[in-house]
Amino acid sequence: MTRAELIRQIKLKRSFLCIGLDTDLTKIPQHLLDDEDPIYSFNKAIIEATEDLCVAYKPNIAFYECYGVRGWQSLQKTWQALPKDCLGIADAKRGDIGNTSRMYAQAFFDENVSGLGFDALTIAPYMGHDSVTPFLTTEGKWAVVLALTSNPGSMDFQNFKNAEGVQLFEYVLDKVSNWGSIENTMFVVGATRGDAFIKVREHAPDHFLLVPGVGAQGGSLADVCRYGMNRDCGLLVNSTRAVIYASSGRDFAEKAREEALKLQQEMEAELQKAGII
Secondary structure (H helix, E strand, O other): OOHHHHHHHHHHHOOOEEEEEOOOOOOOOHHHHHOOOHHHHHHHHHHHHHOOOOOEEEEEOHHHHOOHHHHHHHHHHHHHHOOOOOEEEEEEEEOOOHHHHHHHHHHHHOHHHHOOOOOEEEEOOOOOHHHHHHHHOOOOOEEEEEEEOOOHHHHHOOOOEOOOOOEHHHHHHHHHHHHOOOOOEEEEEOHHHOOHHHHHHHHOOOOEEEEOOEOOOOEOHHHHHHHHOEOOEOEEEEEOHHHHOOOOOOOHHHHHHHHHHHHHHHHHHHHHHOOOO
16 A cells, blocks of 8 residues: 555545554453454454444554464454455564565565565564665565654663764654655654654654554543644554454444544544644
8 A cells, every 4th residue: 555545545534543453362252262263253343343444454463473373374364354445564563684574574565475465564673774674675565663662661762862862763763764765664653652743753754653552551642643643644543452342242343343433533533623634
């Protein structure tokens, strides 16, 4: 999915919602556990209930890898079920030296090699340019690079300042922006960081930002939009637990839709306020 098509979908659906598919067998409705592939059954129902309300889905790969071959089969079927008008993001947080990164790119981007063809992959940039640039060479694919995350331990490194007072996350934004472009690079910025989006936008004014932390983690959608939205929206706001685990009963998909609809309606109001739609 190109940047232009992503923007078109945001305007068409009046939404910049990304739904996380962090599917945990201990949390899904009990009646699904009798299915041949409970993870896929759950994901398929969630996707079918919400696909008109969101523009992206983001499976967290750890929730599939932990089950070995069966988990990868669930992931492959989930990827195949993703709507073509939604961005498919593999949340794998890969990042290694060049040859290894090229193999990771094939694993998640090349359907002919691995059976997976996600549109985007989350990347950890700690090892530098040769851990990121291999993901930028596949046409039509996105590298979603960790910049300023919302977990408590993020403060250990990301806010470190050099002698000139530049914080590490700012340095990452500047460096990575020069390796790719607004057409193939996004940044992860946690919603719980609030007005830190002002600083992020100083360094990456036109890039899309993938924003976790709204909902169960306590991030404010209004603050994210106030400080982080740009003229093209420039945001993919992720919600996982508040949507997919809205109910543990047989009505789980219906309740997931209700929660996704609430977010979509809030996002529509923000898009209207910004004059984007």
